[in-house]
Amino acid sequence: MENKQIKLSIVAAVYNLEKYLPRCLDSLVNQTLQDIEILCVDDGSTDSAPQIIEKYAKMYPDKIKTFHKKNGGEFTTRNYGLQRASGEYVTFVDTDDYVESNWAEKLYTAAKTNDADLAVCGFERIDLETNKVVATNMTNFGNTVKEIDSKDDFILFINPAPWNKIYKREKIKDLEFLPFRGFNDTMFLASCYTRMKKIAFVPDVLYHYYLRYDSQIHTVNKQDVNNLKKYLLEVKKLYIKSGKYDEMKYFLDTFAFLHLGTSVMYRASYDKTINIRQMLKDTRKYLDENFSCWRKSPFLKLRHCLKKGFKNIALWGVSLLYKLKIPIVYIKVYRFLVDKLKIDIKF
Numbered sequence: 001m002e003n004k005q006i007k008l009s010i011v012a013a014v015y016n017l018e019k020y021l022p023r024c025l026d027s028l029v030n031q032t033l034q035d036i037e038i039l040c041v042d043d044g045s046t047d048s049a050p051q052i053i054e055k056y057a058k059m060y061p062d063k064i065k066t067f068h069k070k071n072g073g074e075f076t077t078r079n080y081g082l083q084r085a086s087g088e089y090v091t092f093v094d095t096d097d098y099v100e101s102n103w104a105e106k107l108y109t110a111a112k113t114n115d116a117d118l119a120v121c122g123f124e125r126i127d128l129e130t131n132k133v134v135a136t137n138m139t140n141f142g143n144t145v146k147e148i149d150s151k152d153d154f155i156l157f158i159n160p161a162p163w164n165k166i167y168k169r170e171k172i173k174d175l176e177f178l179p180f181r182g183f184n185d186t187m188f189l190a191s192c193y194t195r196m197k198k199i200a201f202v203p204d205v206l207y208h209y210y211l212r213y214d215s216q217i218h219t220v221n222k223q224d225v226n227n228l229k230k231y232l233l234e235v236k237k238l239y240i241k242s243g244k245y246d247e248m249k250y251f252l253d254t255f256a257f258l259h260l261g262t263s264v265m266y267r268a269s270y271d272k273t274i275n276i277r278q279m280l281k282d283t284r285k286y287l288d289e290n291f292s293c294w295r296k297s298p299f300l301k302l303r304h305c306l307k308k309g310f311k312n313i314a315l316w317g318v319s320l321l322y323k324l325k326i327p328i329v330y331i332k333v334y335r336f337l338v339d340k341l342k343i344d345i346k347f
Helices: 021-029 049-059 074-084 103-113 184-192 222-241 245-268 276-290 292-296 302-308 310-323 328-340
Strands: 008-014 036-043 064-069 089-094 118-127 133-137 145-147 165-168 198-211
Touching (some): 008 021, 008 049, 049 064, 184 222, 222 276, 245 310, 276 328, 310 328
Parallel strands (some): 036 064
Antiparallel strands (some): 118 133
């Protein structure tokens, strides 16, 4: 493996999940793209996962590298793999998921052909218990290549997860997933935009993401919210340091509103120990003090949102409720749609 140029490094974060790990590894070793490396990073698993990845490494020594480390959380595992990747591009997978056999090839071809810094593919979200497809996402851009433009809000609606994307490694090799749970992938992607110019889209559903309702991403507590507030400010510092903030302030401040004010507040509302009305009030104050451009963002103007469609109109509605100081209405409506009507909604 060391004697050939690696096109794509795949960082597979391994922590238990012995039941699903072989399915994921089988899908990775059978990729149609040649010259790949699969870095299996075991984060202190307590089941048979370490033995499984060692077994696969013996079966596929030209593709798989294994690493074992003390448990430190998903962000440490991804950072560990990124630091050891050698490919032209790099990506990440969760090992309870699986990918199509041409996942790597289609993403790499799209990125390489268009000299893109990032390539993004479609994915489906599947209920792990019922195996039912809950939603299909990131297929709406088509086969397009877009340049990051401060006047275009398309990057607001790229899902933050790292696993349906490949990144030009040279651009992001010194970035890190920040040390907190749940939203470090969101902060990572926002940080990447300070280094990137062009994004290629592949509308095909190539990644199959399984929803585990015991997963940390489905639970948000007060500390998670405080951590997100803290690290949003770190990302803002990066934008300022890189000279990108003046150009991208409307994007970043709207991004903060979208993720903190909209998505995270909804998820936090399920924690019965949280006074959600007070948290909404505190969040509005935080946004006004640190990301104040959300209030005058051109991406949250009604005229702009009417041209863009339902998702944008809904986001405009949430921003209006915040401005009217009644964002609790948004929470109640959102929860009614999801809990009672079983409508899957993702901004």
